[in-house]
Amino acid sequence: MDFTSLADFNAVATHGGFGPASRALDRPKATLSRRVAELEESLGVRLIERGARRLRLTEEGQALHERTRGLMAEIQEAGEAVASRAPVPRGRLRISAPIVFAHVLLCKIAARFALAYPQVELEIIAEDRVADPAEDGFDLVIRIDPPRDELLVGRCILGDVRMVVASPLMSVPSPSARGTESEDDRRASALVVPAVVSSASAAAAGMSETWTIVTSTGETRTLIPTPVLRLSSLLMIRDATVAGAGAARLPRLLVEDDVAQGRLACLGTEAGPPVEIWALYSSRRLLSAKVRAFLDMLQDLPGHT
Template identity: 65%
Template sequence: MNLIALADFNVVAAHGGFGPAARMLDRPKATLSRRVAELEQELGVRLIERGARRMRLTEEGRVLHERTRGLLAELQEAGEAVASRAPLPSGRLRISAPMVFAHVVLGQIAARFALAYPQVELEVVAEDRLVDPVDDGYDLVIRINPPHDELLIGRRIQSDQRLLVASPSLAIPAAWAGEVGVVPLPAVLSTATPPGVTWAIQTAAGEGQEILPLSVLRLSSLLMIHEAALAGVGLAMLPKLLVEKDL
């Protein structure tokens, strides 16, 4: 019997549905539904009756849940007991992270980790390309606003905001001040920004405003965009993590 599918089934059964179980595990409902369907196919019985508004266990599902949930809990406790007796971590840990996050956050974290676990060879690669953990040989990949990928298991480690920023020295034509509708303003853009994109922002007063960035300079790195914005070249849309000290 597929123990992973069995564990997913027990979580769904314990929480009364795919939605609550998906929120608890932080995984897509479609993945849990597929796993339960695979388990049903393997056993040759239906375990869950799926309704439009609610689900319920079949008699076979109730029996399976009652007889296996304790066993799975014992297996987890046994694994945790063995892990607690394991020696200090050792080996190689290779991580890919976005440029800004790596430069602003991961340097200090990596240093603390290296001091705490000297037997681990930690390698952090700062890059903005979308890497493949398997093909590119990474143990961990940090991504910004990633799409759902059923082949990967993810966890949110930090939240941030994007802020529209500019140097106080930036000259904005008075004719544009207070303009209604889409406001065109000089901006520093990423080379990945498509033509005609607009920025929807919320002002300090809570009002919505749409900005049309007029490209004055295009750069491939947010770190370079940050420096250009500080120099007064134009507005920039940057993560709060990068500009908080300047603000």
């Protein structure tokens, strides 16, 4: 029995189809199909029902998968254990990261890593979906404020805050200039501002949503965003805000340079705890030398916690 063909068959069975297995392993579907066909020919039995809408193992395929998947996992873990002790990181390293984080910070880290570890083939996928390390074939995933997950472990690599910003040319009424109400009334009242919002918050945006911010003087203010433009990308929102379309609530790491250069004015930072950015990997896998090396390099990020 060919070991590679057996491994490919188990990957197809585990991931639920040739397509998902192809994406997880980054190997052509045709190659996986050929390997499974060769395994079937060598065993003289059909392992997968062809033509089914969803993957369906035959009785023989189910039996083979159940009896060999544990063994395959042990072999993989043994290989990872050896690799984790390797003095020089090598092999393929796949990382999933949010689009803004990847564009603003990760590109420079990636370039430094490639120069420092030429024997590692680094691949970074910039995406805002929540990728699963096991199902999607990633060694490391970057997530913002992730919920607790016993299947993932890792490090908090960065703390950030959300800032409410607007073009300096945009006219925003001053809360202190809205009539003759008392100071307590001013603090409790809200300021309505035209805003650029993301599609994710578009359903909630409007008079029912509020932005509670802390100003540079330490005062707490409440802003009510009135959407004038809805965009699905934070990078698009940032550009529209610089162009004067309205105020926006954006990560500091994305707009702090614009504020420093005067392209945007900061109305305040969002009240509440800071945002945490984590680098996570599967708790079921040993920490390899290549992942450890990348995590160590992330410690050089500005504002690393």
